[in-house]
Amino acid sequence: MTRDHMTLDQFLQDLDRDIRAKGDWGEVADYIPELGRIDPAQFGMAIALADGQVLTAGQAGHRFSIQSVSKVFALACVLGRIGEQLWRRVGREPSGDRFDSILLLEQEKGRPRNPFINAGALVVTDELLTGRSPRQALAEILAFVRAAAEDDDIHIDKAVARSEARTGHRNTALVHYLRSFGNLKAPPDHVLGTYIHQCAIEMNCVQLARAGRVIAGLDCAPALLSPVKQRRINAMMMTCGQYDGSGNFAFRVGMPAKSGVGGGLLVIAPGKASIAIWSPGLDGWGNSRMGTLAAERLAEFTGWSVFG
């Protein structure tokens, strides 16, 4: 461990202690019953650095449901496969609206605003299903995540998937709505099933930070994404990664990131580090409350804001 690493490691331990002392955890998402049972007072963090080292704090080894963070990896798979053609079916602008809003979808005639709101992520999943069964599409996403993390011990939590399948009526509405505009190719239940299972991928902070290395373009990362695609995914994460709290996150943290309602947060310092944070209590935008705070504190300490 270098001297710099020791300083950063010390910062992480202090941050972990501060956050636990603070005790302002937020509320867990309750619309997926299986997630609603989780204790919000938890916190873990891992930083994968360019030289291959991973620093950790708190419950960095505790597995959680990555939920919408999976949208980053699904997008990476699709861009790898069809590239720019994706943008015929989905936009790349911030939505100014909730993650599951159906409003803009009507105004824009079935073309979702971006791939990180639910409607857009469903289109990405649908694209992954072209010429593949749901099982094959899920296998492809899992294979990508495992290869990125260089860790095969990453799986889908079937209980969470089942739980969401029983309650995800709004996503069901979105998928049929997309279909009514002709912006869905696979059968609706295939798209929904695949999407719900992709969201139910379970990882711990170390695994997620390691998987994020390909998005950060770290020297130590496996060669899975071209630099152009890597930059573009970061741009999407910066402008659209935290739903209608994206502007606020860019303002406070200054790094591309993607949150999930399971409390996970993947933050990217391009070329420098891939950071995974987990704390299941959410703020009013549906983003991890302590995760956002930890990211902000990390940016202040390291100067990793992309804005100088």
Place this chain on the structure above:
Amino acid sequence: MTRDHMTLDQFLQDLDRDIRAKGDWGEVADYIPELGRIDPAQFGMAIALADGQVLTAGQAGHRFSIQSVSKVFALACVLGRIGEQLWRRVGREPSGDRFDSILLLEQEKGRPRNPFINAGALVVTDELLTGRSPRQALAEILAFVRAAAEDDDIHIDKAVARSEARTGHRNTALVHYLRSFGNLKAPPDHVLGTYIHQCAIEMNCVQLARAGRVIAGLDCAPALLSPVKQRRINAMMMTCGQYDGSGNFAFRVGMPAKSGVGGGLLVIAPGKASIAIWSPGLDGWGNSRMGTLAAERLAEFTGWSVFG
């Protein structure tokens, strides 16, 4: 001139030639009559580098109306004066809507989405008018821009201001609408008059690139903005700087930027360079068509995308 500078300079000359050969200029804004008379087939560019040098191409010495690019400098002035209190009156989220939309203003009860849509910029101007006359507030913005550019030969084009005053009915509506929600303190005609004159500041690319050095946090820049404020303004520019084309710009270019309907574009490479581009033909979002293309080509050539 260093070897690197020579290479960059060569790139700029090639770019200028390519853009003129292309001839795909877009349309000039016609809602301000004085701007509607300008020939769209024009292009200029200037890059202010960290070491103080400025490289130029095309009509870099031609003065134009900076229009909405002025919102960046007005925001800088206000943040310098009242800091975080501004955010009680204006948000910092992308709007997902046109620059002069009144829709979200109604939904969000008079708190504009961000300081770069017109409604938000009017609130920033109103804040500048606290304890000041319109003349004094304009003098403050002009003083800031001149100090940033280290150039006192920067003025307001009164003919453009008069032209917009006669036709800016939508801004008049916005200002009264803000007032109806109690989010305006100065008299409506003071706010409007100050805003219209601030937009009518005239600069050439060299001046604008030099003024932008404080936003880029360049070593050679005058010390007018704290690093925290500088980063935050960049974050706003990244997520909200190109109206509802901001996501697309982040995707294609990967640098914070602010456009104006006069065809001006200020692009920031934090710590590296401040770039001013001018080409008055606009795209469908109201951003300079050739300006955006030039920024994209520059990012490809230099690798200045903040996303790695």
Place this chain on the structure above:
Amino acid sequence: MTRDHMTLDQFLQDLDRDIRAKGDWGEVADYIPELGRIDPAQFGMAIALADGQVLTAGQAGHRFSIQSVSKVFALACVLGRIGEQLWRRVGREPSGDRFDSILLLEQEKGRPRNPFINAGALVVTDELLTGRSPRQALAEILAFVRAAAEDDDIHIDKAVARSEARTGHRNTALVHYLRSFGNLKAPPDHVLGTYIHQCAIEMNCVQLARAGRVIAGLDCAPALLSPVKQRRINAMMMTCGQYDGSGNFAFRVGMPAKSGVGGGLLVIAPGKASIAIWSPGLDGWGNSRMGTLAAERLAEFTGWSVFG
């Protein structure tokens, strides 16, 4: 036939001839394939009078799919069963939006604006399914319509129902969206299936005019609706019966009415007559173009406008 009846009958024959001569039929609805094959150049009309007589013109005996006209009868059934409680689940205001819009549903948290837009009609159908199977609910609606028309030869066109089931993705989205807000009690596919079959009821103008007598409160009508309920259904038809063309219809015709995309139109002259018109070519609002014209001409001739 009285002298008045003879005059009215002569008017009907003239109207039929005029409309056929005009030849401005509009377009048939094509989102239900089975309806898209129908020739728009058709016209039929029937007027059931208070004394029990029925006057006819054109293809008054031709059966057509009543589609959304069925919403009137479903509402009558539900009001008969649960009365005012229905209004906890659905509003009674015009929507200012298309018949299948999902926009206002999001803004109003899953409570449809009124029972005559699709979302509201789905809630009415859901209410009919309380304690009943789809088969039983459909039997109840059919029984009501047959009793109202005093004609048992009224049936569901299964081919139309099947056709809509294959293409009604937006209704599928609506039903799941209602469920996501907790405003659906029966299984979504039961509600959808029942709704689609209810819309596929097939009637001719004579049958529809006779069924409408209970809505018009004619002396000759079977006693199926209390006067209060009859008046309230008429009020809904006046303000919401023609989607976002309701204000225009009230303005031009001045009588409560309900249209269907099959080209059917039920118009009520309270206490005086029940009028059924059929012409499958639609205008831009989705209402029968010649049906609206015929209603306007009839109102002018008879002075049956409720507005004096």
Place this chain on the structure above:
Amino acid sequence: MTRDHMTLDQFLQDLDRDIRAKGDWGEVADYIPELGRIDPAQFGMAIALADGQVLTAGQAGHRFSIQSVSKVFALACVLGRIGEQLWRRVGREPSGDRFDSILLLEQEKGRPRNPFINAGALVVTDELLTGRSPRQALAEILAFVRAAAEDDDIHIDKAVARSEARTGHRNTALVHYLRSFGNLKAPPDHVLGTYIHQCAIEMNCVQLARAGRVIAGLDCAPALLSPVKQRRINAMMMTCGQYDGSGNFAFRVGMPAKSGVGGGLLVIAPGKASIAIWSPGLDGWGNSRMGTLAAERLAEFTGWSVFG
């Protein structure tokens, strides 16, 4: 007084007593300071009958600010002058939105939904100003109202007009917004000033009921409106007269009506009666709470619902 009149008169006295006993008055509008000072616990009513008699109850002689009820008379003046051409500039559909909403105006590119929301009424007033000064236009409206009521003692309350002029920022926004879409011909301050003064016309229930006779088409009414125009104004009142509470009013009362934030309510029984009610406490839609209740009770008692 006939036997029928005696019965109706007795009903009115009972109704007055019931409403005062009930004591559920609602809140007065406070956005116009001058109106905010009025005691909500007041009630008056007058019914002008076809034979020329006027029955009264409570404070039927107390003068109040008619506010939006004036939109009916302004519309009558304009239809008398330019007829159907008005509909090029304003629609005739319910808005599904608040009386002063700016939302739909943006969506529909500056063409207000109907003449009874503020934006639409401002267009009507603008039309009245064609070829006339504000003073002349106001004189025309006043002359119409006085002729309709056959009473010259009807005036504008200047204090109310001044009070609204100081606080009506949203109407100022609307007028400039209309202008930005090119849907305003007169100078904005002329339109606003005329509109505010027109709203400040002061009448008592007897005067208003008598003025409404021309809208009701009563035998005793002066010949100021053709039957076609009279019917059309009634249609507008039925579908749009109570803002986004119009559907509910049609449902409960079944008569065309127009409300004002001063607590006035003009209700029309076409051919039978013109009813004026005043009670300044408002419900959540901005309509007179006790006024609506009184109208409902009257409709039940008389059977004057147009729906049978």
